[in-house]
Amino acid sequence: MDTTRHTKLLFVLNPISGDVEKDDLEEEIASLCGELKIKYDIYKTTGEEDEKKVKQQLEEKKYDAVYAIGGDGTVNMVAAALIDTSTPLGIIPLGSGNGLSKDLNIPQDTEEAFELIGRHIVRNIDTITLNGQPSIHLCDFGFNALVVKLFSEGETRGPGSYAWIAMQEYLSYEPKRYKIETDTENFEGEAFMVTVANANAFGSNANINPEGILNDGKFEICLIEPFPKAAGIGILYKLYTDSIDSSVYTRTISCTRATIYNLDGEVMHIDGEPANMGEMVEVAIKPRSLKVILPLPEDEE
């Protein structure tokens, strides 16, 4: 466990994430860092070459930690710059879903999340790569990826528009074909969706991988196999009650490497950002490759 006091921070702030107004945040950061005598810089994302620019800034200046202020896409972009370094990632959840921060028990209230700056522990978590591109949270192919794509193309953000798109697409969605080879088990057939899970639940709180552990050196491939449309409500119920593993329509493969053949060229996303990887996707685990800032365990409060 590392509880080192940080004195120089970089905040990477996404001004558009989650449809959340962030005008007051800079004042809040100034006042908090002033109180704690912390020097800091703020990098505001533009949506263009942010990862490259954040990496450049990290090469030019030394920071004790980098806080991503935004949703899972912002967290993924900042994490990509920090994997395999000694600099930890902090998260101030201000996106539409904030899935990784929920899986890490980071407070969803902005002020409480900011309190982590002065009081936290640092732990290592696994990350995964898909054809070399990092994922920290959840990726998938199929129905949810289609919803993510349509959501990202739409003009409104926030959880309401995501749920609306999902409802509109559900009745007409047809399962797609996949071939999956892993170091533990293989699969070939159709699936409604195929999730590659480092973590547990989507930002919507739908828990696709209830048994997943973020630092066990493994990831899971969670399949929802074809099901009658009428079974959808039961599957949804299990997703929201942490019991999807008990559905007869699901299958979970726990492994350390996999090759996924996306035979119908279905859409996919990585940590909530649409991605295009071609038919063959190589997935590998990078055990304990990212340091993250977490709340103190309750017994140490």
Ligand SMILES: Nc1ncnc2c1ncn2[C@@H]1O[C@H](COP(=O)(O)OP(=O)(O)OP(=O)(O)O)[C@@H](O)[C@H]1O
């Ligand atoms: N200034 C900007 N203008 C337009 N788009 C931006 C800007 N800064 C970042 N982006 C885009 O924002 C997306 C990342 O958003 P992020 O995932 O953090 O929030 P979200 O989608 O609202 O939340 P979540 O992923 O939790 O659902 C990326 O696609 C990135 O390119």
